[in-house]
Amino acid sequence: MSLRLLRLACLTAVLFAVVDPASARPRRAAKRWFAPAPVVAPVSQAPAASAPLQQVIYPVADLVVPIPSRTSLDVEPLPRPASKDTFAECGLNPWGAAQTPSKLLPGQTLEHQLMDLVTSTVASSTWSTGGGAGTIQFYPLSLSLVVNQTREVHDEVGALLAALRRLQDVEAAIEIRAVTVAPAAFQRACKQLNITPDREQDNAAVAEPRVVGPKGKRWTAFLDNCQVRELLNLVQTDRGTCVTQAPKVTMFSGQNTALEITQERGHLTALQVNLDVDSNPTFTTKQAMFATGLRLGLNPVIAADRRSTRVRIKGYWCEPAGPVERHATMLTFPRQGDDGKEEKVPFGIVLQKPTFSQVRLDQDFTLPDGGTALVSCGVVPTEVDRDDFSACWHGFWTGEKLTATADRHVFFLVTSRIIVHEESETPTAVEMPRP
Numbered sequence: 001m002s003l004r005l006l007r008l009a010c011l012t013a014v015l016f017a018v019v020d021p022a023s024a025r026p027r028r029a030a031k032r033w034f035a036p037a038p039v040v041a042p043v044s045q046a047p048a049a050s051a052p053l054q055q056v057i058y059p060v061a062d063l064v065v066p067i068p069s070r071t072s073l074d075v076e077p078l079p080r081p082a083s084k085d086t087f088a089e090c091g092l093n094p095w096g097a098a099q100t101p102s103k104l105l106p107g108q109t110l111e112h113q114l115m116d117l118v119t120s121t122v123a124s125s126t127w128s129t130g131g132g133a134g135t136i137q138f139y140p141l142s143l144s145l146v147v148n149q150t151r152e153v154h155d156e157v158g159a160l161l162a163a164l165r166r167l168q169d170v171e172a173a174i175e176i177r178a179v180t181v182a183p184a185a186f187q188r189a190c191k192q193l194n195i196t197p198d199r200e201q202d203n204a205a206v207a208e209p210r211v212v213g214p215k216g217k218r219w220t221a222f223l224d225n226c227q228v229r230e231l232l233n234l235v236q237t238d239r240g241t242c243v244t245q246a247p248k249v250t251m252f253s254g255q256n257t258a259l260e261i262t263q264e265r266g267h268l269t270a271l272q273v274n275l276d277v278d279s280n281p282t283f284t285t286k287q288a289m290f291a292t293g294l295r296l297g298l299n300p301v302i303a304a305d306r307r308s309t310r311v312r313i314k315g316y317w318c319e320p321a322g323p324v325e326r327h328a329t330m331l332t333f334p335r336q337g338d339d340g341k342e343e344k345v346p347f348g349i350v351l352q353k354p355t356f357s358q359v360r361l362d363q364d365f366t367l368p369d370g371g372t373a374l375v376s377c378g379v380v381p382t383e384v385d386r387d388d389f390s391a392c393w394h395g396f397w398t399g400e401k402l403t404a405t406a407d408r409h410v411f412f413l414v415t416s417r418i419i420v421h422e423e424s425e426t427p428t429a430v431e432m433p434r435p
Contacts, residue, residue, distance in 0.1 A: 051150040053133060058157070061143035063164055064109040066091030070256035073297030077208065078318030079290040079356045081264055092255060095164040111138040115145070122156040123149075171250050172300035172309050175415040176259070178244040178317055180408040181235045183379050189234035195221050195374065203378055204360050211358045212321050214378030214410065220365060221374045228372050228413060240384060240406065246294060250419065253302040259315075262293035267324065267352040273331075281333040283347065290354060292318050296361065302418060309416040311373070313363045317412075320383040321355040322405035357381055359410050367416040375412040382408045 069092035076082050093110060095117075115136050119127045126132035126149065134149040147157060189195075197219035206213035223231065235241050244261070251257050270286035296315030303309065329351055332344045357380035365373050384406045385391075391402040 051152070053148045054151060054154060055146065055148050056154050056157075057142075058145040058147060058161060059143065060111075060114060060145050060161065062168065063094055063161065064111045064114055064138075064143060065094070066108070066110055067094050067252055067255055068092070070258055070297065073256055073299055073312060073314040075258055075260075075295050075297050075315050077360075078262070078295055078316040078358060079211070079292055081289050081291045082260065082262070082295070092252075094252070095167050109140070109143070111140075111145075114138075118145075118147075118157060118160060122160055123153045126150070126153055168252065169421045170302050170306060171252055171419045171421075172302055172311075173248055173250045173417045173419055174298055174300060174311065175248045175417070176246040176294075176296070177413040178246070178294055178410070179232075179235060179241065179413065180319075180382060180410050181241045182238050183407060183409045185235055185238040185241070186376075186409040186411070189231055192234065193227055193230055195223070195227070195231075197221055197376070204362075206358055206360075208358075210353075210355050211318075212355060212381060214357070214359050214380045216378035218378060219376050220363065221376075222365075222367070223372045223374055223413075225370065225372070228415075231374075231413075240408070242408075244294065246296075249298060251298065251300055253300060255299070257298050259296045259298060260294070262291040262295060264289050264291050265354075266290075267354050268350070269352060269354075271329065271331075271349055271351065273333075280335060281345075281347075283349075285349070290356065292320060292356065300416065306369075306418055306420060308366050308368050309418060310364070310366045311414060311416055313361050313375075313414065315361050317359040317361070317377070317410060318356050319380075321357040321381045322383050323403045325353040325355075327351050327353060361412070363414075367414070369418045370415070372413055372415045375414065377410045377412070379407050379409050381405050384408075 068089045071090050091108065091110065093113060095114075115138060118136060119129055123132075123134070124130050127134045127136065134147070134153060136148075137146045138144075139146060147154065149157065198221050200217050200219040203214050203216070203218050232243070236243070246259060246261055249257055249259055266287045266289050268285055269288045272284040272286055274282045274284065276282060294315070294317050296313055299312040301310040301312075327350065329349050331347045331349075333347065334342050335345045336342055359377045359380060361375065361377070363373075363375055367373055382405070383403045386402045386404050395401050
């Protein structure tokens, strides 16, 4: 009986070990040996296929045709007539007005500068010049660029050309008025409008013959539209006031332009005597030409925020300083008569000696959009018409006006306005009326 119980207990223990392994006695883990994993060399992946090139034509006539500009702001001093080189022009980059202008041939364009700018700014390593596959060519017949590049590069090229065109959307309009008025009337107007000098400087000395410079100092003040209107109304109460309105000049930023409003006058200033083979005198008169009026060089530079303009002005204003002096000259020359005797032949001529008042401008100031600068240049003698009884009687009988010399104060009004051709519109909420 005891043997049967022992066998039953052993069989029960074996069954529990098979059904529930956790209750059985843990077995010793057998040692296993693993071979090291083999080292596999990395396989280089095949390069991805490059993006296809697309050909796009860009019209760039407005970007390669140079803007006419002068080499400098220096002009011929008045009363000297203008020479051929006074208004010599050169080419200025439309997209880089601050660059130094260079002398260009007639009809020459700036395609090389534009292509260099594109290839050096937009993905420089993708062009043929940098080892890439992209190409750029210029066709002069249509003034356009033919570009072979990927779509991503084309987007950048279009953005660059659009940015260059935005530089041409902004221009500066300069308006200049030259005013001569009696010194007392000018001082009275400045005192009434409370105009005070901002910058004072001495006038340049005049070393040319027949030219008289201004007296006093040159100063600058800045006015608004209301002050300009009131100033012109006050100074025009004087009958001797003269306002010269120059044409409005519209320029690109950085462009040099010359403005001339002059009148040439001829005066008999010299007499030349020549002797022929028989020692007979011949007379030749010499007539000199003098230019009076206004001759200026202008250069505006618009600020990046498009709110102000830096204006540079260099030039001259000139008018007759008074009536032309006349000198009667009598000359006698020996001449052999028909009877063989020597006789003296008189010759008389009236020579003219004109004098001119000259004002020199060399100003550099910054104006807000629509602002005006008053440049006072001092007092100069000018020629004015006489209105007394004797002058009227003389004009009635001879038809010639008598003139005199009077002091006049000369000042300039320089107004700058910024013109933007493409403005960004901001939508505004408008409430529609109910029916």
